[in-house]
Amino acid sequence: MGAGIASAFFTILLTAGTLLPIAAAPATDSSEPIGFIDVPAAKASVSGTVRLQGWSIDRNATEGTGVDAVTIYLDGGPGLGTLLGSAAYGLSRPDVGTYFGDPNFNDSGWTFTWNPGTLSPGSHTLYAAMHSSATGATKIVMQIISGPPIPDVHVAPPQAPSAYTTPASAVNVFDSEGLIAALQATAPQDIVLASGSYDNAGPFQNSNGHRIYSATLGGAVLHAGIVMGANWGPGHGLVQGVTFDLTDPAKTFGGGIVYTWGAGTVGTSVLDSTFYGHKLIPAGIVVRQPEGAVVQRVKLRDFTDYGVLVDANVRGLTLTKPVLLEDLDVANVNRPPGQPSYGTAEQCVWLGNTGVLRRALIRSCPTGLNAITADAGSIHEDLDIDDAGVGVEIEHFTTGSIFQRMRIGPNVTAGVNCEWDYGTGTPGSVDNIIQDSVIQSRVAGVNMDDGTIRTTVRRVKFIGQSWAAIGNYRGVNNAYYDLDYSGIAAGAVPVSLDHYPN
Incomplete structure (x- = not known):
């Protein structure tokens, strides 16, 4: 309607x-x-x-x-x-x-x-x-x-960190001093870390595109983060198979255990790695240089602000090679009681640039996924999200993106929320598509607030909503069809044109 x-x-x-x-x-x-x-x-x-x-x-x-x-x-x-x-x-x-x-x-x-x-x-x-x-x-x-029932939605699970082969000609490192020395080389090289613990007073510095491997999957345990940042250099640095276990924020950069920035770190990859923040570290992976960035098969636990954050924080930024995020397992991202972030943090995954987010298991975050800033023309698919206030937040300047094959709930208040434009007239959710999903949320399935424009919801099954499957408050040319409302709660409506209930 x-x-x-x-x-x-x-x-x-x-x-x-x-x-x-x-x-x-x-x-x-x-x-x-x-x-x-x-x-x-x-x-x-x-x-x-x-x-x-x-x-x-x-x-x-x-x-x-x-x-x-x-x-x-x-x-x-x-x-x-x-x-x-x-x-x-x-x-x-x-x-x-x-x-x-x-x-x-x-x-x-x-x-x-x-x-x-x-x-x-x-x-x-x-x-x-x-x-x-x-x-x-x-x-x-x-x-x-x-009409005919909506076909069952199959949400592919993420793949866990997996075994890999280390380069035969790599530099072999056995302790923290050896790692610091290897990272000082100006030419990029392969560095293989023997199983054991590695620590430093601050984060390790990888400014020259070095490729760091754990000799065995998860065997090298770092108690300090890694900064992959430079305004020059070849880029294409790598971290693979490493376990990061941190309790001291001073051993991170910008709050992130792995943090990328600068023109010299294009094409950075983080693969097959595990991150523990013990509710003391703000973020697991922070990508401020999104050009060609790859994050695959990672597990992240117990952070205060973000599991994975990708955002150059430049509105309208166009990437030559979009970000690739695959096989993420992120859980327990929230601040202590009395320290609310008011929507600026406590988010399992934050995607602020064009990319592909595929196969993510997201649990126990006030916001599961936040699409924001310059998330344009992206694909977000195979998302399993639960135990969240909002499953997916579609924020300002998210345009022309697809959200599909999602299973959200049942311990979620709002399945998908298209954030309002704060009365500024700037774009909210524009030309986005939400499709082929099951949303089992307590209050609203998909809420399209003031400023949502030409956003489409189709082939979605709604279950358990107490207010409405779809809220469309002052929406402009939004569309919703081929939907299954049969599972919403008694007293709820398929579509409401009212504001989301406070």
Whole structure:
């Protein structure tokens, strides 16, 4: 249902064969027709040949029923939906005449035969437009029905850190002093760390594109972070197979255990590594140089601000080679009680540049994924998110991106939230697509706040929402279709045009 429809039309969802009590109907102008779709019943599944039935009257009529035409539409009223045809009107409905105490309404029934054909999966809405012969007014009643079920969504799990082969010609390092010395070489080289502990008073410095491997997966344990930053150099530095276990923020740079910055660190990769922050370290991986950055098969636990943050913090930045984030396992990112971040931190994954985020298991963060800054033309897919206030936050300047194959909930308050534009007129969520997902959240499924423009929600199954599957507050040309609302809570609505409840 489009943004301009719900304010003009009302919805009636009752069981087939019952008559609408006037006291239960929404307040309507008595000069307009009133009616009801009896069959199919609310949320009924339809297939094959379907016979629609209902009734319509105008209580202002001095003779007859006061209605001369009922026209049926699908997924939108006149001018918006698909015209199905005109119903046969004037059928016997003595129950209507009896209820209203007027025999003129005894022939107020209508019927329409419809073959849905290849009706797309998910929920659809039938509209009956009733035209008054007495006043010329047209009123619409609606009924939500179910097409074929939305196919099950398979969310691919992330791959754990995996074994790899170290280069045969690498420099072999056995202690912290050896690592510091190897990193001082001006020409990039392969460095293999023997199993054991490595520490330093501050973060290790890798400014020359060195490629660092643990000799065995997870065997080299660093108790200090690594800065991969330079304004010059070949870039393409690497960390693979290392375990980072830190408790002292002074041994990080900018709060990140692995931190990249500068033109000399393009193409940095972090692979097959594990990060522990013990709720004392702000972030696991911070990528401030996103050009060609790769993060794959990583596990991150117990940080205060971010698991993985990728953001050059430059609005409108275009990358020659987008970021690649694959196989992330991120959990327990939050600050101690009494130290709230108000949405600026406590986020498992923060993506602020164009990239691909694929296969992520996200748990126990106030925000699971935050798409922001210059997240344009990105793909976010195969996301399993739970135990969060917001599963996915689509922030300002996120444009033309896809969010798909997501399983969100059930311990999530809002599945996807498109943040409002703060009244500035700057873009919020624009031209984004949310599709092929299951969202099981407590209050809202997808909330599109003020400033959300041309954002599409399709082929999504909603479960358990207490307020609405979709909120569309002051949205501009947003679209939502082929959706399954059958699992929302009693009293919730498929679509609300109201503001998200406080």
